[in-house]
Amino acid sequence: MTTPSPTVDRVELAPAADLFRSLGDPARLAILRHLAVSEARVVDLVEQLGLAQSTVSKHLACLRECGLVDSRPVGRASVFTLTQPSLVDLLAAAETVLAATGDAVALCPTYGTPDGAGE
Structure with missing residues (x-):
């Protein structure tokens, strides 16, 4: 078996x-979870997440460009839905990993934040 190159x-x-x-x-994770x-x-x-309308719209545009929502x-309104129901499983798996690692990810000096609360 050959080893793939980096x-x-x-x-x-x-x-x-x-x-x-x-x-x-x-914010995008909160939108996806909702x-x-x-x-x-x-x-x-906006009402459920307490975010500004412009913030929600910006993140929905990003998620739509990624093919995650439609x-x-x-x-006169647009109704948003997940395009990938398997995101539910991915988010659940992330919660399982976070529960198993405790604060390790949040406190990681490379990827975590100083207070462990996210950005």
Whole structure:
């Protein structure tokens, strides 16, 4: 069996790294978690998450560009839904890993934040 070169590994893993980067913002994760439970309009997400309308719209645009959410018009509003139901499993797996590692990820000097609360 041959060992892949580090360059090939980086190329093959780039899409996964991009996916995790798209999930790397607490606001986007909150939006995805909400959409995992039910579809929502921007106004619903603003109310439920306590974020500014412009912030919610910006993050929804990012998630749509990543192919993780989609919308359909309902009257004058757009209703957003997850396009990838397997995100629910991914988020659940992340919660399992976080529960198993305790504060290790939050306190990581490279990726964590000083207070462990995220960005």
